[in-house]
Amino acid sequence: MLWVKAFHIVFVVSWFAGLFYLPRIFVNLAMVPADSAAERERLLLMARKLYRFVGPIAVLAVALGLWLWFGFGISGGWLYAKTILVLGLLAYHVWCGMLLGEFATQSCQRSHVWFRVFNEIPVLALIAIVILVVVKPF
Template sequence: MLVVKALHIIFVISWFAGLFYLPRIFVNLAMVPADSVAERERLLLMARKLLRFMTPLAVLAVVFGLWLWFGYGFGGGWLHAKTTLVLVLIGYHVYCGTLLKHFVAGRNARSHVWFRVFNEMPVLVLFVVVFLVVLKPF
């Protein structure tokens, strides 16, 4: 089970790297001047590649997390709270894909300030999840 736990941690860290960086690309995209086509296309390419890279990492993080859950058994309210937050992160991930589609179609209506705030959400969730896992408060 320790190998499964190690793989879960590795894939979670890798997924979070994408969750932290993709919205940062959105900040930059929201700031691109209308006449800077090359910069916009380069950022869109980076965002598309990152989303394609981080999606399998998310799937593997969830798969190994479920393996741990079923391997150790169901127990503790902390685990249900963590699972709820993982579902929130999956929704965030999917919403990032929707936002990227809006950028590709030229329909982004949000400012770079909104994306700066949006970018902080996974950090907050990470703090809560780590404390839940380590402290198991309930």
């Protein structure tokens, strides 16, 4: 069980790194001047590569979490709350992919300020998840 837990943590940390950095790229994309095609393409390339890299990591993080839950019988009310937050993070991840598509087609109308706020969502989720896992309040 400890090996599964260790790799679950590694993949969760890696997934969160992507969830923190991808929206930061979006902030920069939203600030690119219209006449700076090279900068825009460089940022889009970075965002695409990061999104493709982090997707399988998210799958591994969730798969190992499910293995811990069902394979080793980890349970408690805190786990259901954590699961809801993880489902929200998966939706956030998909939303990032949709926003990336908007940037690729130059149809994104959101400001860099909006993306700065959007970037804080996984931070709040991480805080809540760590508290749930460590404190197990219910």
